[in-house]
Amino acid sequence: MDQLSAMRAFLRVVETGNFSRASEALRIPRATVTNLIQSLEAHLQTKLLNRTTRRVIVTTDGALYYERAARIVAEVDELDSTLAHAQANPSGRLRVEMSGALADWIVIPALCDFAMKYPEISIDLGVGDRTVDYLVENVDCALRGGTPGDQSLIARRVAEVKMITCAARPYLERFGQPAHPRDLETGHWCVRYFSAQTGECYPLTFRKGDEELEIDGRSRFSVNDGRSYVTAALIGHGIAQIPRFMAAEEFARGDLVPVLSEWNTESLPLYIVYPPNRHLSNKVRVFVDWLVKLLADLEQ
Numbered sequence: 001m002d003q004l005s006a007m008r009a010f011l012r013v014v015e016t017g018n019f020s021r022a023s024e025a026l027r028i029p030r031a032t033v034t035n036l037i038q039s040l041e042a043h044l045q046t047k048l049l050n051r052t053t054r055r056v057i058v059t060t061d062g063a064l065y066y067e068r069a070a071r072i073v074a075e076v077d078e079l080d081s082t083l084a085h086a087q088a089n090p091s092g093r094l095r096v097e098m099s100g101a102l103a104d105w106i107v108i109p110a111l112c113d114f115a116m117k118y119p120e121i122s123i124d125l126g127v128g129d130r131t132v133d134y135l136v137e138n139v140d141c142a143l144r145g146g147t148p149g150d151q152s153l154i155a156r157r158v159a160e161v162k163m164i165t166c167a168a169r170p171y172l173e174r175f176g177q178p179a180h181p182r183d184l185e186t187g188h189w190c191v192r193y194f195s196a197q198t199g200e201c202y203p204l205t206f207r208k209g210d211e212e213l214e215i216d217g218r219s220r221f222s223v224n225d226g227r228s229y230v231t232a233a234l235i236g237h238g239i240a241q242i243p244r245f246m247a248a249e250e251f252a253r254g255d256l257v258p259v260l261s262e263w264n265t266e267s268l269p270l271y272i273v274y275p276p277n278r279h280l281s282n283k284v285r286v287f288v289d290w291l292v293k294l295l296a297d298l299e300q
Contacts, residue, residue, distance in 0.1 A: 004076065006040040007069045009033045010048060014066050018056055090283040091120030097142035100127045101226030102270075105246055106294065107143070114290050121283050129196040129224065134275040140284050141274040143291065149198075153273045156288070159295035161243045161268040165204070166256045171236040178239065178259055181206040181215050189238035190217030196224040204241050205266040241265055270295060 012022035013033065023030040041048050048062035058066065098107065103125060111123070126132070132139055134153070148155045171189075178188050184204065194201045201222055203214040221237045223229050230247055233240040234255060242256070250256040272288050 002036075003040070003043070004073070006036040006043075007073055009036040010040055010062075011066065011070055011073060013037065013049065013056055014058055014062070089120055090118055090281075090286050092281070092283050093122045093124060094283050094287055095124045095126065095137070095139045096287070097126040097128070097132050097139055099129050099143075099145065099226055101243070101246055102143055102145070103127050104227065107291070110294050114287070117290070118283075118286055121287070123287075139274075140281075141272055141288065144271050144273055145268050146271075147269060148271055148273050150273075152276065154276050155271045155273045157269055158272050158288075158292045159270040161245070161270060163241045163265040163268060164244050164247070164251075164258055165206075165239065165241050165260050165263070165265055166233065166247065166251070166258050167239045168234055168236040169254060169257055171238065172257055172259070174236075181213050181260060181263060184215050184217035184239060186218070188217065190215075190219045191229060191232045191238045191240040192217070192219040192222035193229050193240075194222050194224050204239075206260065206263040207266065208263045243268065 009022060009026060009028075009032075012025050013019055016022045016025060019030050019033050019037075023033045026033065037049065044061075044065070046061045047059050048065055050057040050059060107125070114121075114123075126137075126139070129144075132142060134142075143158075145161065175188055178184060181204070184190055190204060192201045201216070201219075203216050206213040206215065217239065219238065221232055223232060226243070226246060229240060230242055230250070232238075233242060233247075234250060239259060244251075247256050251258070272291065274284070
């Protein structure tokens with residue numbers, strides 16, 4: 001027996017005074033209303049209604065049950081309405097983590113659009129690449145570059161960041177253009193990027209046809225922040241592999257110049273990650289969906 005449906009049928013019979021009008025109000029057959037009431041009385045082991053040929057009379061137990069059932073059904077209807085409103089108008093505070101580069105270049109400039117669509121959601125944006133304790137710090141989700149190392153997290157791949165190998169014009173005037181990626185191991189300098197979480201320096205990657213190379217180029221300077229990485233390349237500390245979106249203006253001005261253009265560079269995958277035991281609420285869902293659409297432009 002669907003007890004909630006039976007309660008609704010009972011309430012309508014009492015309120016309308018007979019089974020026919022109750023079936024019309026509920027838009028179900030009269031026989032279904034009769035069966036629901038009979039099942040409810042059998043479940044409660046008491047008679048709720050006395051039927052005559054002309055009308056329905058509520059018993060003493062029925063009157064008591066009606067009073068309590070009316071409150072319960074009203075609360076359920078209110079809960080349904082609240083959740084339906086939350087689906088259509090998500091609200092609350094959202095805690096998100098991401099690197100400074102993704103925050104400054106991509107997300108923050110577009111947040112006015114998100115705020116217009118979802119004015120009842122407030123965002124706490126944690127900026128950095130540090131290791132996060134999602135449960136202790138109450139973090140809803142994070143946007144991370146590279147494959148997540150923590151296998152306990154749920155990770156959704158949402159975009160690919162295109163990289164470009166480049167150097168500052170003054171650097172190239174001094175050291176010349178490299179002819180091959182192997183030149184970065186001897187006659188050139190590189191700006192290296194190391195993980196804030198592991199301390200490991202990432203190699204520069206190159207691919208041409210079937211040939212793939214990972215180069216640990218000579219370096220006198222390494223950083224663990226995307227903005228500082230671009231700055232180091234602009235100053236002339238060496239050759240770097242930079243996300244295209246982070247240096248579009250510098251390339252347009254000619255401050256940064258592509259090198260080894262005949263070699264492709266491995267793209268950087270972006271992931272949305274969140275803890276497996278954290279309920280993915282509607283406010284998180286709409287933010288992730290908005291973020292995926294925003295990041296789609298990076299892959300153009």
